[in-house]
Amino acid sequence: MGVTAKISIKKGLIKPMDEIQKTLLEQVAGLHEMPAGAYNIRANGKSTDRATTAHIDIVTKTDKQGIDIVIKPGTKKESVHIPVVLSESGLTEMVYNDFYVGDDCDVTIVAGCGIHNSGDADSRHDGIHTFYIGKNSHVKYVEKHYGSGDGKGGRIMNPETRVEVGENSFMEMETVQIKGVDSTKRLTSAKLAENARIIVTEKLMTHGTQTAETCFQVDLDGEGSSANIISRSVARDESNQIFLSKINGNHRCKGHSECDGIIMDSAKISAIPEITANHPDAELIHEAAIGKIAGEQIVKLMTLGLTEAEAEAQIVNGFLK
């Protein structure tokens, strides 16, 4: 772990975090206090707290909203947290965060967005995260989305993630959105170089009249590259989900995507796979299974003494865990 240099931006002008913001932070970043390592906290449209390390620099963009996160080659076992919280109703923002990860790194990046909206106007966070990953690196990227507040205003998040995975590098991406986001459109695109790998695990739950659309677009350009996209989702009430995945195999490569959905009440899920082999040695698989909770699973848990509702909750929780 490098030396942590803490810079509070525009100190004195910033109100201390209130309870709502703290709760949001905890939900999206698992943070109870300031994290170790590098971080940048963005609250209601402004960076409020930042720390850098000897190997990880964070620089505010001058041409648009957002930051550049620069991770020096050889940085190992370090982490970057860049949570975003919105607690003012009616706030809309578009943020660009670019990650430059050097060669031979092993880092964990935790992003996430929490929106609390108790007003009538929509609150909306759109973010584009772009990763430029060098060679022989391992990046674990965790992204959590969470909404709260009972205002009529919508809580909207449209995250876009663009990834370029360099030779022999490995990107592990986990995204979780299980509560309170009314509308989401997420787009993840990845380009993989020789022997590069990406694994994406997505957990999604929608309820009420929420809508969620997720789209993956993966280009397996490099020889020996591979991608595994795993989506587990639960749609309840009247909610609606669309899962799209497009994998292009442009070289000798392996691509696999899997969409596993549970529908409850009168919710709807569509899974639309598209796999294209542009090379004779591309191996691409798509699996999708959508249906309600198997009756026998509920029966089994009831024989252990759970009520039907408890059984259902256990099954859904386990599925999204």
Place this chain on the structure above:
Amino acid sequence: MLELQNLCFQISKDTTEPMNGVFSAKEDSPAGKAPLEKGAAAKEIIKNINLTFDDHSFIAITGPNGGGKSTLAKLIMGIEQPTSGRILYNGTDITQMSISERANLGISFAFQQPVRFKGIKVKDLIALATGKAMGSTANNAVGKTTSKTDSEPAGSQKTTPRVNLPNACDYLSKVGLCARDYINRDVDASLSGGELKRIEIATIIARNTPLSVFDEPEAGIDLWSFNNLIQVFEDMHRESDNSLILISHQERILNIADEIIVLAEGSVKARGRREEILPELLRGTEGCKFYSTPQMA
């Protein structure tokens, strides 16, 4: 004490599968076939069964495939509803009770074909089993009813009860599984049939309820584990006052039961002490007077 009184179960004819012996694929499917009123075109699966199971009894139920053994077990657990007749448990009529209510009264059931779950770990399942189990002691029942009164919103998450790991390991090693290798595995398609079956048995051992029904516990279990399993059932019987009902085709299991019931074509063909019934069964299906009914071609 468990009493089955004039128990009947029918299903409508058009939903029955052809009687060609492939029904086992259907076994343990959730109650989906609506039982019919008497008189309608129906197939009788359980025909007017009267049976009493005393406390601390160790009874094996055997009989040909398709004889109705699994169906009987499901009727006891509440997974199927009888067309007519009553089920009494310790004097209480439980015929209308849900599966959960019966489970909380102290009835357990190990499925013939255990269920798989994505995302539920072996230790979660054991924790759920123990956390929701009711021991043989009566004061537990009181605690249960009082805690039931707080109305929780549907779908609210009960925290998974913590099971202490040494115990969980105990249950697993009893069924011949090395706990360290299995405790954190998902109870999903990655487990083999035999592994899944043993985990199923472990959860029922963990529940430790006054009445446990095991549906063909030997199926898919290797010889070494099978020897252990016999020991486990014997220990359970010796060390507690709980009752065991084992549905089985295995001579060695029948051989440790106190009593044997022969069920064929939905009726009790014989019931008696092991010493009386077993020799007759061992004469082979051809010569066996319990099996050789005209309809059984």
